Amino acid sequence: MNQLHEKYAKEIAEILAKYPADRKRSAVMPLIYLAQRDGNYITKQEMSEIGEILEITTTEVASIVGFYTLYHDKPGGKYRIQVCTDMPCALRGAEEFLVNLCENVGVKVGETSEDGLFSIEAVMCLAACDKAPMFQVQSDDGIEYHENQTVEDTRALIDGWKKKEG
Amino acid sequence: MAEHKVTGHRILLRHRDIPEIGKFEVYTAQGGFDTFKKVVTTMQPADVKKLVLDSGLRGRGGAGFPTGRKWMFVDDNNWPHYLVVNADESEPGTFKDREIMERNPWQFLEGIMCSAFAIGANEIYIYLRGEFWQLAHELDRQIGRLRKEKLLGEKLFGSDYSLNIFTHLGAGAYICGEETALLNSLEGVLGQPRLRPPFPPAVGLYDKPTVVNNVETLANVALILEKGADWYRSFGTTESAGTKVFSLSGRVNKPGNYELPLGATYRELIYEYGGGIIDNKKIKGIMSAGASSAVIIANDEALDTPMAYESVPKLGADLGSASVIILDETVDMRWLINKTIHFFNHESCGKCTPCREGNYWMRHLTERIWHGQSDQSDVILLDNVAKNMQGKCLCALGEFSTMAVVSSIERFPEDFKA
Numbered sequence: 126m127n128q129l130h131e132k133y134a135k136e137i138a139e140i141l142a143k144y145p146a147d148r149k150r151s152a153v154m155p156l157i158y159l160a161q162r163d164g165n166y167i168t169k170q171e172m173s174e175i176g177e178i179l180e181i182t183t184t185e186v187a188s189i190v191g192f193y194t195l196y197h198d199k200p201g202g203k204y205r206i207q208v209c210t211d212m213p214c215a216l217r218g219a220e221e222f223l224v225n226l227c228e229n230v231g232v233k234v235g236e237t238s239e240d241g242l243f244s245i246e247a248v249m250c251l252a253a254c255d256k257a258p259m260f261q262v263q264s265d266d267g268i269e270y271h272e273n274q275t276v277e278d279t280r281a282l283i284d285g286w287k288k289k290e291g
Numbered sequence: 292m293a294e295h296k297v298t299g300h301r302i303l304l305r306h307r308d309i310p311e312i313g314k315f316e317v318y319t320a321q322g323g324f325d326t327f328k329k330v331v332t333t334m335q336p337a338d339v340k341k342l343v344l345d346s347g348l349r350g351r352g353g354a355g356f357p358t359g360r361k362w363m364f365v366d367d368n369n370w371p372h373y374l375v376v377n378a379d380e381s382e383p384g385t386f387k388d389r390e391i392m393e394r395n396p397w398q399f400l401e402g403i404m405c406s407a408f409a410i411g412a413n414e415i416y417i418y419l420r421g422e423f424w425q426l427a428h429e430l431d432r433q434i435g436r437l438r439k440e441k442l443l444g445e446k447l448f449g450s451d452y453s454l455n456i457f458t459h460l461g462a463g464a465y466i467c468g469e470e471t472a473l474l475n476s477l478e479g480v481l482g483q484p485r486l487r488p489p490f491p492p493a494v495g496l497y498d499k500p501t502v503v504n505n506v507e508t509l510a511n512v513a514l515i516l517e518k519g520a521d522w523y524r525s526f527g528t529t530e531s532a533g534t535k536v537f538s539l540s541g542r543v544n545k546p547g548n549y550e551l552p553l554g555a556t557y558r559e560l561i562y563e564y565g566g567g568i569i570d571n572k573k574i575k576g577i578m579s580a581g582a583s584s585a586v587i588i589a590n591d592e593a594l595d596t597p598m599a600y601e602s603v604p605k606l607g608a609d610l611g612s613a614s615v616i617i618l619d620e621t622v623d624m625r626w627l628i629n630k631t632i633h634f635f636n637h638e639s640c641g642k643c644t645p646c647r648e649g650n651y652w653m654r655h656l657t658e659r660i661w662h663g664q665s666d667q668s669d670v671i672l673l674d675n676v677a678k679n680m681q682g683k684c685l686c687a688l689g690e691f692s693t694m695a696v697v698s699s700i701e702r703f704p705e706d707f708k709a
């Protein structure tokens with residue numbers, strides 16, 4: 126039984142309709158996103174289910190997962206805070222922001238908060254270089270940009286999640 | 292017939308003059324999609340291609356290739372054809388395509404629709420970097436609206452022409468902005484570059500003739516078709532027609548996107564529009580095309596150089612995607628190249644040895660040099676590694692990775708003295 130298919134039959138049909146019928150492996154990237162929608166990472170089981178839907182091997186799906194930074198094969202924070210520290214942002218204080226943020230919330234870069242709520246990562250340019258310091262948040266709800274940030278702004282955002290997830 | 296309103300030299304960032312242009316009703320009240328209808332019902336694809344060629348429009352994704360000429364390479368003996376829009380926008384320092392698609396979406400969509408007709412494509416794929424997740428969902432809604440308005444779909448306006456648009460999200464890989472890696476990624480295989488030739492207009496998506504163009508390039512097309520090639524050429528220089536969105540970042544007071552006629556000078560961009568350097572510091576260097584570019588010494592000659600495809604090479608750099616990163620006297624070039632190499636080492640797709648190994652070595656060397664754990668011999672070695680990579684890599688990323696390194700060592704030697 127293909128659980129991914131059971132759960133998202135309608136979405137999967139819509140995704141497959143975007144590509145020629147004999148080229149359905151094109152759907153691998155959107156299907157990985159779909160699998161990540163629950164828990165913000167993809168399991169081995171889900172990879173094999175995607176392989177089954179697209180008639181490719183689990184290894185092929187796994188290699189695609191490994192190639193891209195927005196796919197995760199291990200659980201991280203429910204909210205992944207991805208701070209851009211690439212050169213243009215670093216010229217506008219992004220590195221100091223990251224250090225101060227980590228200190229303030231007591232979580233190191235690459236680590237997850239004890240309650241599993243959020244993790245902090247340093248990432249490459251996000252096409253918002255004029256609005257540094259900035260980060261994106263990747264969660265089950267997709268990806269959201271937060272620009273011109275202060276540590277206080279970010280702290281308030283995290284407190285908001287804490288309340289929401291209660 | 293209503294016409295698209297252009298204020299001064301703002302062709303692309305028209306939302307700054309017409310705040311509600313993101314609304315379908317506002318865009319159509321201004322003649323939006325009249326051009327698309329006119330093109331489909333009264334023009335031949337060859338006429339559209341000719342007009343775009345005559346306008347002098349060149350690719351805004353980096354290479355500056357004449358758009359009309361690229362379209363004319365599409366193989367008419369092999370069908371179907373595809374139009375693929377490059378919305379991967381991942382070059383550090385580049386944030387123009389995002390503003391165009393977010394704020395002036397209908398002009399972008401009308402542009403890609405007219406372009407698809409010109410090359411005989413019935414399907415458009417917009418490949419967006421994965422981080423543009425919200426933007427992709429907004430575009431999906433807008434595409435739905437166009438279908439409802441019968442501006443997309445089968446047999447448009449009673450003609451034989453059918454057109455559909457699909458969005459496809461990447462997932463965080465700079466290399467997927469390279470057009471053949473992008474096509475591989477879209478086909479569901481690893482996003483690594485293909486050997487060329489053949490080029491996409493001969494063999495592209497699903498082995499079919501394909502045009503890959505940048506967002507900004509195509510966002511010009513509807514207005515060019517409405518107002519004519521001569522109108523477009525009234526902006527810019529002879530070899531660099533039209534306007535360009537400059538993404539200005541780094542050590543300036545007012546970073547942001549500025550649309551200027553090609554041929555405007557760096558001085559205008561940095562001091563008139565960008566408000567000058569932070570804390571009135573002295574400007575040191577200019578990166579003209581994001582992290583991929585050579586670093587220009589920001590002297591008076593450079594500041595007075597026109598930002599045009601033919602002029603920037605005189606400074607030993609390229610106009611590229613026109614992502615202008617400003618470095619001031621507080622920036623140490625050892626820090627700078629350590630940052631750029633960190634990026635390229637992370638983004639090298641690993642397919643060819645010179646780029647994969649070269650970046651690995653450069654990464655170690657720039658780390659050591661920046662942290663002062665080395666002597667002059669490491670700088671010489673770094674320079675050697677970079678120069679040995681040049682001309683040997685499978686795609687331009689490998690070449691890009693060496694640009695800041697080689698130019699910084701050559702042009703800012705004082706920063707590398709131990």
Ligand SMILES: Cc1cc2nc3c(=O)[nH]c(=O)nc-3n(C[C@H](O)[C@H](O)[C@H](O)COP(=O)(O)O)c2cc1C
Pocket residue numbers: 349350351352353354355356377378379380381382465466467468469470471503504505506508509686687688
């Ligand atoms: C490593 C690399 C990254 C690139 N990234 C982009 C990009 O993000 N967006 C883009 O439009 N072109 C990018 N390009 C250029 C494309 O390969 C291609 O030339 C361009 O999309 C063609 O469109 P144009 O003629 O309209 O400029 C990149 C090229 C290389 C080598």
Ligand code: SF4
Pocket residue numbers: 466483484638639640641642643644646647684685686687688689690
């Ligand atoms: S030059 Fe670098 S990015 Fe390009 S194919 Fe080779 S390894 Fe991949």
Ligand code: FES
Pocket residue numbers: 209210211212213214215249250251252253254255257383384385
């Ligand atoms: S460098 Fe941070 S968004 Fe571009």
